[in-house]
Amino acid sequence: MAVFVEILKAVALAVVVFTFLAVVGAMYGVYLERKISGWIQARIGPMHVGPWGLLQTVADTVKLLQKEHITPRRADWLIFNTAPLIVAVAGLLDWVVIPFGTAFGRVLVVRDISIGVVYFAAMASLTVVGILAAGWSSNNKYALLGGLRSASQMVSYEIPLALGLLWAVMLAGTLSTVGIVEAQRASGWFLFKVPPFGLIAALTFLVAATAEVNRVPFDLPEAESELVAGYFAEYTGMRFALFQLGEYAEMFAMAAMAAVLFLGGWLEPRMPLWVWAGLGLAALAAALFIRFSALRRVLLVRPILALAVLGAVLCALMVAGLAAGRSPVLPSLLWFFIKLFALVFFLMWMRWTYPRLRLDQLLNLSWKVLLPVGLVNLLITGFLLTVAR
């Protein structure tokens, strides 16, 4: 009977994680993307549906629900209809091993699989199959070209991605994601370990992750302006939304994994009191300067005011907590989400800043730069950790 209890628990957790991904990842991920793109291009982004346009993507979803499903006559209908499911489910499965934080004395993770990092890489690699299936089954030249490009790009960047994962595994000595975070409790963020090689490994991972989720500057497979959206050119309505869901779930998972590997996951950053106080005062000064100068009216600057105020509040809380002798001061979930959204913001910032790479540049970057750099990085770190000790 214990098995049925476990299955029920698993179903409940799956529904919760799926809903989280659909609402926070896909719906508010798209909203965030539109707001941030607006900010970067000195616009205001969606404003009409709900306060500050908050319900815009909800309205979009309702609209997509009413759209007809078109399966082109010449498409292979079976593969055509299965492909979006593969992409969406692969995006969901990534999240099984991501630890969100701790509560009530236990780690908030669906399952702490002991080969967590390998599992993550394996599930991320399943997306390729879905994309290739979508591209081929549409029987559309744009879609097939997009699917093939996407697949060759994703397989090329899987290796640097794995090398980034491996670097963190080397330091932690375990494949479990929870174990990697716990290893950083004693030693501090892996980002700053064995300098500068931690930084190099993190950069390798982040670049490979960006390419793995097909985002600018690596968005050739979806290049709107040349391939009319690539492998999902023929998909309409909710099936198109499933691709978006899979993509955003994957992007958030990559950002979460980067936070787990290099930024200490849910752990609170440990800095002396005066550093927090200094950071808080700097944020406060920036906020006051913007508020009481003409900069306040500039569209590009206004969001910085909000961020500076939030940063000042965070630092003030930390200072108060540390002065009162509490440790950790803030809940671990909050720290995890701060790191997650900081990385997501970074990915979106890149998207709206850089132009698209050419296919040969893209493949060269993976095979001739990231792969050798990643391998040599592993070797030097291995040398420093064993022989040179």
Add this chain to the structure above:
Amino acid sequence: MGELAAFIILSAVILIPAVVVVTSPNIVRAALSLVPTFLGVTGFYILLQAEFVAGIQVLIYAGAITVLILFVIMLTEGGSGTHVRQVTAQVPLGVTAALWLAFLLLLVLPRTPWPLSAGQPPQYSAPAVGSAFLTTYVLIFEVTSLVLLIALIGAIVIARREE
């Protein structure tokens, strides 16, 4: 009980797509049907508690080999891959051979003693595998990289000639 149920479900997950692989006239459908088959085999590794091997199975077979096969198909077929005849005039002969093999297997299976060792399954965890590679089987481990090198050289030589 639960193990038997899992075994039967996984067998269905492996065998039904496997039949599609060898019968479908659409070569891409056949290739994609390999994915559930590979994932079903992953389930067997899990039942044997070989977790690291299961991870490899998904990563290499479902994620990499399938993509390679699909690329090969798209490289070689020029729109003809949707109506491939997977059977030839030799069907009767093949059926006879298959039935004969099945008969022999059924004859042999009940008579073979299957040694069942009691106790725990061996350690298949990643650290255990790593220690074994780096101590007992170090020569095999190093030769593996040579095999990979030779495989790469051979593949490039063949592909270049075709080009």
Add this chain to the structure above:
Amino acid sequence: MPKVVLDWLYVGVFAVVGIVLAVLPLAVVWLLAPRMALPQKNLTYESGVIPFGQAWAQFNVRYYLFALVFVVFDVEVIYLYPWATVFRQLGPFAFLEMLVFLFILLVALAYAWRKGALEWV
């Protein structure tokens, strides 16, 4: 039940529930959305012109080369995972073993590079 099996039972349930939850909105669409079969609508999209020929054509050999090199390096990385978990306990000797292993693969990378398998011309 062993921990390994329980872990992956969750993975299996996640996959099944994921498929169900992904199909659910498609069912809603089936109820809500209009359905009108027009021959023009079911044509393949080709920027507005009548599609010419099939898309399922023969493709470039270069994709295949990249996939081949990828599989070789993917297998290599698999060997690195177990090493990375134990090399600190096993000390300098384990590092030297991996140095030999990786050196041979760097030779493989150099070969592929030199032969132009990584070139997209």
